[in-house]
Amino acid sequence: xxxxxxxxxxxxxxxxxxxxxxxxxxxxxxxxxxxxxxxxxxxxxxxxxxxxxxxxxxxxxxxxxxxxxxxxxxxxxxxxxxxxxxxxxxxxxxxxxxxxxxxxxxxxxxxxxxxxxxxxxxxxxxxxxxxxxxxxxxxxxxxxxxxxxxxxxxxxxxxxxxxxxxxxxxxxxxxxxxxxxxxxxxxxxxxxxxxxxxxxxxxxxxxxxxxxxxxxxxxxxxxxxxxxxxxxxxxxxxxxxxxxxxxxxxxxxxxxxxxxxxxxxxxxxxxxxxxxxxxxxxxxxxxxxxxxxxxxxxxxxxxxxxxxxxxxxx
Ligand code: PGA
Numbered sequence: 001x002x003x004x005x006x007x008x009x010x011x012x013x014x015x016x017x018x019x020x021x022x023x024x025x026x027x028x029x030x031x032x033x034x035x036x037x038x039x040x041x042x043x044x045x046x047x048x049x050x051x052x053x054x055x056x057x058x059x060x061x062x063x064x065x066x067x068x069x070x071x072x073x074x075x076x077x078x079x080x081x082x083x084x085x086x087x088x089x090x091x092x093x094x095x096x097x098x099x100x101x102x103x104x105x106x107x108x109x110x111x112x113x114x115x116x117x118x119x120x121x122x123x124x125x126x127x128x129x130x131x132x133x134x135x136x137x138x139x140x141x142x143x144x145x146x147x148x149x150x151x152x153x154x155x156x157x158x159x160x161x162x163x164x165x166x167x168x169x170x171x172x173x174x175x176x177x178x179x180x181x182x183x184x185x186x187x188x189x190x191x192x193x194x195x196x197x198x199x200x201x202x203x204x205x206x207x208x209x210x211x212x213x214x215x216x217x218x219x220x221x222x223x224x225x226x227x228x229x230x231x232x233x234x235x236x237x238x239x240x241x242x243x244x245x246x247x248x249x250x251x252x253x254x255x256x257x258x259x260x261x262x263x264x265x266x267x268x269x270x271x272x273x274x275x276x277x278x279x280x281x282x283x284x285x286x287x288x289x290x291x292x293x294x295x296x297x298x299x300x301x302x303x304x305x306x307x308x309x310x311x312x313x314x
Contacts, residue, residue: 005050005051005052006050006051008050009047009050009051012043013043013044013046013047013050014047014072014076014079015033015076015080016029016033016035016040016043016044016047017043017044017047017055017072017073017076018073018076018077018080019032019033019040020040020044020056020063021055021056021065021069021072021073021076022073024062024063024064025063026040026041026044026063044056047072051068051072053066053068054066054068054069055068055069055072056069091287092287094287095286095287095288096124096127096287096288096291097124097126097127098126098127099126099127099128099286099287099288100127100128100129100130100288101127101128101129101130101149101150101286101288101289101292102129102130102132102147102148102149102150103117103129103130103131103132103148103149103150103151103152103292104131104132104133104134104138104139104142104143104147104148104150104151104152105131105132105133105139105151105152106133106134106135106136106139106152106153106154106206106275107133107134107135107205107207107230107231108154108170108207108231108247108248108250108251108275109133109152109170109250109275110131110133111248111250111251111253112168112250112253112275112304112307113131113152114131115303115304115307116295116296116299116300116303116304117129117131119299119303120292120295120300124288124291127288132148135201135202135204135205135206135229136153136154136155136204136205136206136209137204137205138204139151139152139153140153140157140160143157143160143162143278143279143280144160146280146283149279149285149286149289149292150277150278150279150285150289150292150293151277151278151279152167152275152276152277152278153206153275153276153278154170154206154207154210154273154274154275154276155206155209155210155273156276156278157278160280161280161281161282162278162279162280162281163278163279163280163281164276164277164278165276165277165278165293165297166274166275166276167274167275167276167277167296167297167300167301167304168274168275168301168304168305169272169273169274169275170248170249170250170273170274170275171248171249171270171271171272171273172207172210172211172246172247172248172249172269172270172271172273173246173247173248173249173263173264173269173270174193174244174245174246174263174264174266174269175235175238175244175245175246175247175261175262175263175264176238176244176261176262176263176264177238177239177240177241177260177261177262178259178260178261178262180244180262180264182196182264183262183264185264185265186265187265187266187267188264188265188266188267189266189267190214190215190218190220190266190267190268191220193244193264193266194215194220194221194222194223195223196223196243196244197223197224197225197242197243197244198222198223198224198225198243198244198245198246199224199225199226199227199228199234199237199238199242199243199244199245200222200224200226200227200228200245200246201227201228201229201231201234201247202227202228202229203227205229207231207246207247207248210246210271210273211246211271214268214271218268225242225243226242226243231247231248231251232251234247235247235251235261238261239260239261244264246269246271248273249263249270253307277293277296277297
């Protein structure tokens with residue numbers, strides 16, 4: 001590298017100079033940098049010596065940059081901006097190489113999220129991922145106590161200040177055993193459906209709440225034979241002839257409808273719902289959480305479309 005005189009200038013001198021130039025004042029620069037005014041003057045003096053030219057000129061009470069001063073000011077701003085970008089890049093690299101990602105999801109999302117997590121974890125092998133799967137109520141409890149980075153829900157809470165990103169559709173359907181007399185019937189009424197025994201998710205479940213809301217809005221009460229806290233257990237119970245149920249279509253992922261279960265054609269169904277990724281508005285997402293959120297809303301969506309029940313049951 002050429003033997004430049006500017007290499008003798010220290011970063012500290014450049015910082016002091018930049019502050020004086022930006023404030024057009026030695027006094028204000030000294031205040032900003034918590035230095036005494038003589039120190040500031042001394043630093044600038046030494047810097048002009050290195051440059052070999054005056055950097056400021058005083059006209060009346062006002063301080064002006066000389067031609068050389070203007071050049072140096074632009075150079076300093078450029079340098080500091082680059083250094084800032086460098087620092088951000090380093091923070092990002094550190095953030096993506098290590099750290100933890102904590103996701104909390106409602107039970108229906110478990111049919112899709114682990115599949116999406118696979119490629120992401122391969123891309124960032126150094127991070128620890130935890131995925132907690134619970135019902136709607138517990139997901140929200142985790143959010144209130146700031147236990148996780150991101151939360152996947154179907155129903156956005158109205159009483160909490162959260163950021164919301166739409167992830168994908170989560171339609172709820174009526175499932176029956178394949179041998180049920182209603183299989184194959186068109187436009188089954190809600191009243192007709194209500195004559196059948198039902199298996200419902202446990203209280204606190206978003207699926208349960210959405211189904212109840214629909215039936216209640218039509219003044220219909222269901223004959224609930226059994227409450228079960230698991231989508232898988234409900235599917236088994238339906239296949240075993242215990243009744244019908246309202247579940248997310250995504251619970252059919254992987255095995256498809258098999259020859260045990262069928263989706264009934266009921267008016268008002270499917271109940272149109274969505275999955276949303278939410279997090280508290282005041283929360284500063286970690287680099288890895290932000291990266292996962294972006295991934296989820298782009299590549300993740302695509303993977304979900306191809307592998308979920310939506311794609312498979314078309
Ligand atoms: P759940 O979540 O597990 O609470 O039923 C599903 C949903 O809210 O759609």
